[in-house]
Amino acid sequence: MNHRQPRIGVLGIMQSLYDQMLPEITERQAGYAADVARRLSAVADCTVAPPARSRADAERVVRDFENADLDGVLVIMLTYGPSLRVTRLFSQMRLPVCLANIQPEPSVTPAWDMADMTYNQGIHGAQDTANAMVRAGLAFDVVTEEWDTDAFAERVGRWARAARALTAWRRLRVGVFGYAMNGMGDARFDESALIRALGPEVHVIAPGELHRTMGELPDDVVTELLDWEDGRFEVDPRLTKEERQDHARLQLGIEHLLTAYGCEAYSTHFDAIGEDGRFTRLPMAAASTLMAKGYGFAGEGDVLAASVVHAGARLCGDGHFTEMYAMDFPTDSILMSHMGEGNWKVARDDEPVRLIKRPLGIGDLDDPPTIVFRVRPGPATLASLVALGGERFRLVVSEGEVLDSPPLPALEMPYGQFRPETGVRACMNAWLRAGGTHHMVMNLGHRAADWEVFCTLAGIEFHRV
Known part of the structure; x- marks a missing residue:
């Protein structure tokens, strides 16, 4: 009953604003989300959805997660994404949520250009999104860490186990x-x-x-x-x-x-x-x-x-x-x-x-x-x-x-x-x-x-x- 791995949906949020400037950005950030899921494979079975670039995308992804009977939703900011696109979603969220405040690169270097700034700007998207969760009255966990580390996997694993336990408890x-x-x-x-x-x-x-x-x-x-x-x-x-x-x-x-x-x-x-x-x-x-x-x-x-x-x-x-x-x-x-x-x-x-x-x-x-x-x-x-x-x-x-x-x-x-x-x-x-x-x-x-x-x-x- 209690020894299977948690089953987690990964919701990556971005927007189409940057497509003209960086035509490959959606595919690149989708690959980043897949890399994060692979890093978490020892602590959770992750289902990675395509990047959600609109309100309709995000709501469809979460409906699919719910219909798949997953244990929780891990939210990753792939770029900045305006929170009003997910505000209603979070007001109706049925699955436990964790906001992973992470970015692809762990450090800012002199080699960075505007593209690097765009790829790694998740922090202010996380702030906007977390504000929407708080206003919606949603209980959620937050993890700020370097994503490609044992510490990140351990911390997300703790949330994933809690999500698994709570999801089972809600239907007990x-x-x-x-x-x-x-x-x-x-x-x-x-x-x-x-x-x-x-x-x-x-x-x-x-x-x-x-x-x-x-x-x-x-x-x-x-x-x-x-x-x-x-x-x-x-x-x-x-x-x-x-x-x-x-x-x-x-x-x-x-x-x-x-x-x-x-x-x-x-x-x-x-x-x-x-x-x-x-x-x-x-x-x-x-x-x-x-x-x-x-x-x-x-x-x-x-x-x-x-x-x-x-x-x-x-x-x-x-x-x-x-x-x-x-x-x-x-x-x-x-x-x-x-x-x-x-x-x-x-x-x-x-x-x-x-x-x-x-x-x-x-x-x-x-x-x-x-x-x-x-x-x-x-x-x-x-x-x-x-x-x-x-x-x-x-x-x-x-x-x-x-x-x-x-x-x-x-x-x-x-x-x-x-x-x-x-x-x-x-x-x-x-x-x-x-x-x-x-x-x-x-x-x-x-x-x-x-x-x-x-x-x-x-x-x-x-x-x-």
């Missing part, structure tokens, strides 16, 4: 099995405001439909999943065949319904499953493997958290659902875990990922097979999506590192200890003041800059703690 459906946890206030939000402002929508799925789907699954697909688990995990011999088959049917049933309803993220609540009366156990291992396949997930019916896990997976790599369990002041860290759901793609490389038989009183059901691991030590980032009321949303982000801390043998859940770069005290004071929620996504690596670009494009307030 989050399946909720049952209902959200009663009384959990930081997960509450206005569904209409969420879809208007950001795009994700909620699709409620009755637990009874999941139960029926489980029963209709053919035995061979269940066996296939169990065989795959035998090869991937260290499987607890205490798990019975019946326990594993029931868990497998839960996982396959959830994925079948997510596919049927077009949901790329979901949430289950233990009470909604437990109170139904037809289920034997909670789908713990299912959440872990579905996250590893690229689905967004959150517990307790938390749509906001499931949405941000989905965004994190597409923006940064594998998204790991977690929460802050307890502070450890001697190591200046926070124990991160949840009831038993976690993306095993972020597990340590030097320990096996285990599928265990694990007692769990929550839900008043039988023991749920659970995937257990410790999070890989190294740089990591937490992100929490906060509903502020109306159509205002905030993303609270903390960079830090997962410590190579001693094991906690009695903790039969995915876990790790996260040390914020600002320290536990300062981080938590700022997190709480910002209204950061108790469910969040963890991504490996320092990803605050990626999240900041995402927020810029999405119109979300970015708050780093």
Whole structure:
């Protein structure tokens, strides 16, 4: 789901004013746009349109990009182009935009003549065009750099990943099995405001439909999943065949319904499953493997958290659902875990990922097979999506590192200890003041800059703690 390259349209803007003076200018600048696309080939699959020299050209190009289901539009000034030709276009833009403030030659030399001035005059076209974007209320990113450098490719790649994540987010459906946890206030939000402002929508799925789907699954697909688990995990011999088959049917049933309803993220609540009366156990291992396949997930019916896990997976790599369990002041860290759901793609490389038989009183059901691991030590980032009321949303982000801390043998859940770069005290004071929620996504690596670009494009307030 989340490992394909971003697919970006390159919109090169110029005008026909200079054709008489420089008859070859359109072809020359078109070649320059193609060279820029080739420079970006490691970070995005680029579709380069012919130079847009009029309002009709620009609007036709962007319609083609939208119809091709691209992730975003990279705007390059091939010469100066008057912004009124693209003003209406930007007021109706549906795809994320980045304005690349670049020029063919990196330096001004004594050899330059009027032709060189014309080829390299993109900066004042960028100013006029950016002014039109601002007046149109368009959220956009800007990159000023030498185009034929790694720094340019890296920076555009960051925007392209954010564009890919945001474009997917705007059409996201989050399946909720049952209902959200009663009384959990930081997960509450206005569904209409969420879809208007950001795009994700909620699709409620009755637990009874999941139960029926489980029963209709053919035995061979269940066996296939169990065989795959035998090869991937260290499987607890205490798990019975019946326990594993029931868990497998839960996982396959959830994925079948997510596919049927077009949901790329979901949430289950233990009470909604437990109170139904037809289920034997909670789908713990299912959440872990579905996250590893690229689905967004959150517990307790938390749509906001499931949405941000989905965004994190597409923006940064594998998204790991977690929460802050307890502070450890001697190591200046926070124990991160949840009831038993976690993306095993972020597990340590030097320990096996285990599928265990694990007692769990929550839900008043039988023991749920659970995937257990410790999070890989190294740089990591937490992100929490906060509903502020109306159509205002905030993303609270903390960079830090997962410590190579001693094991906690009695903790039969995915876990790790996260040390914020600002320290536990300062981080938590700022997190709480910002209204950061108790469910969040963890991504490996320092990803605050990626999240900041995402927020810029999405119109979300970015708050780093």
